[in-house]
Amino acid sequence: MPVTLKDVALRAGVSRSAVSRAFTPGASVSAKTRAKVERAARELGYAPSALASALSTGRTKLIGLVSNNFHNPVFLEVFDRFTRGLQERGLRPLLVNLSDETDAAQSVRMLRQYSVDAVIVASSTLPPDFALAYREAGLAVVHSFGRCEQHPVVPVVGIDNAACGRMAAQTLAARGYRRVAFLGGPESATSTQDRLAGFRDGWPGAPPPARFASAYSFAAGRAEMQRLLREGPPAEAYFCGDDVLSLGALSALRDAGYDVPGDVGVIGLNDMEMAGWAGFDLTTIRQPVGAIIAASIDLALMLAEDPAMQPETRLFPCTLIERATLRPLPAAAP
């Protein structure tokens, strides 16, 4: 039933090699042969088997896209961009959902079985060691949204989380907030740790207190804020480690009768689409998701090309997006 190279060769009256070459850009084929082959292929509806070709060339054009974050809406945007970016380059994403198990071994085995050209780990909650496991298994791997270290063990693309923390601190300080606090994602996530460290570092006064939600999700943000409110009055303003967390916190605050930004200020991080929805109007720090993903794909391909490549870190600057959950800047003194 399926049409193979042999069928095309037979019909075009040429050898199998000729057909193969006609489909290989840059191979040595005369215009005449190519025309014959293309015609035969069209008539037969031939599509070369990527599997068979991968077997000899060693390249599958398959990219493993690994994530554990299927509850943060920002990841829908992330998947959208990854899949489109890969498709534009003629690559195919093989999606791996790590939600059930954080054990790398299983996914390593399966990605090796399919001999993916490269793996992209898209997660801000997985430790650097995780991506390392892929590397040690001989896979070309890039960690997107990971922790950016001086001497990374695998290439990392993302933002300078500490710098974002400082930006949040300065933003709050400039608006005259005094008693501020941090509400982060899981304490074990490197992104949480770095954002907090930067926040404390950039804050002019005593280190602000910190609380941690159990996950990067609405429910977790809401629950943690509720717990916090039960223990006492809220701070004047919160830096939340993530937008969806901010929204959860926001809902808890408003339910408890606090006006935002009248009584309490909130600043998030990500600028996911939803943050701009009317009704939320979340002031936040934008993470340039598109640029991060484009760079991740580029790095992954470079690494696939040259496995000995020195791991490098690519950082992208974040920008403040002012909306309506912080009080405005005081008018400049005359």
Add this chain to the structure above:
Amino acid sequence: MPVTLKDVALRAGVSRSAVSRAFTPGASVSAKTRAKVERAARELGYAPSALASALSTGRTKLIGLVSNNFHNPVFLEVFDRFTRGLQERGLRPLLVNLSDETDAAQSVRMLRQYSVDAVIVASSTLPPDFALAYREAGLAVVHSFGRCEQHPVVPVVGIDNAACGRMAAQTLAARGYRRVAFLGGPESATSTQDRLAGFRDGWPGAPPPARFASAYSFAAGRAEMQRLLREGPPAEAYFCGDDVLSLGALSALRDAGYDVPGDVGVIGLNDMEMAGWAGFDLTTIRQPVGAIIAASIDLALMLAEDPAMQPETRLFPCTLIERATLRPLPAAAP
């Protein structure tokens, strides 16, 4: 560098066939040989190449997951469940993003190139013809969230959209609403058409008016509701063709000073996670996403097994989820 079957055979001191058989459940191997092979494989860190095996067996365990809906948050849940469901069965999702182009030909070619075992089209906006294109190309295809017809051209799994429309109509009528309207997604989407038809069918009075947002998205729902409000006062209640649309409409209504459910009622469809978030509390009709996805996978596998299978439709019942965007039922008359 990569370990192959030959290496294992050499090390275990057996033939390549023996190794292959040791990894094939049900093949004829003695316990002794199997032990030798397993030991050698373990020591070498051998993982059989799925590609090579696919070449001879004709099965790749790759499933094409095709969607064009990367802006409706409910699809993050959908992807989560699909990937997990497939992984549990030892299958791998090859994700295809159709956002750029609605032309099936391109994606058909690429899915054939990778000889996926089956394709699942997950979309409520693509026409039945779309999945048909896959089928005609000889691919085993199932349409998830598609239109459920009496004699489907490809297997379809989803809900009875017309029944949902009727349920919405009855729900609104029971609460004493009189002037109601429909706010749907793209008019061309079959889901929109069927929901509207059912809504009108189930409505006791004159057919309610209908409006259509340009997409299943927050922005589109909000824009359409704003346009509607500019033209005159709102209806007493709206049946929105989708939750995210409802949220957009809700935000437009509240911005315009209307209280929900005080002034206007809203009922959605899907019951995505976000619908339950505090602050939204959307009354909606729940679509059993988990069951639909499980059935889709089952059907896809059956079809892959037996390509001649008669296409069938699997419908799942929806249930009303009462939250806070409709006025309560009137107390029963004594």
Add this chain to the structure above:
DNA sequence: CCCGCCCTTGCAATCGGTTGCAAAAACAAC
């Protein structure tokens, strides 16, 4: 101890392409 049967095993062909190599063809220059 011999025979027959069944379970194991290895050989070799196959899946659908790719590619190095050498022969053949095309072309240019003389």
Add this chain to the structure above:
DNA sequence: GTTGTTTTTGCAACCGATTGCAAGGGCGGG
């Protein structure tokens, strides 16, 4: 027309597995 050079082309081996077939080995029964 001959010679030399550059393309084009086909042959055949190979990528890493699977599998039908026939030979080999183990085992029970006589």
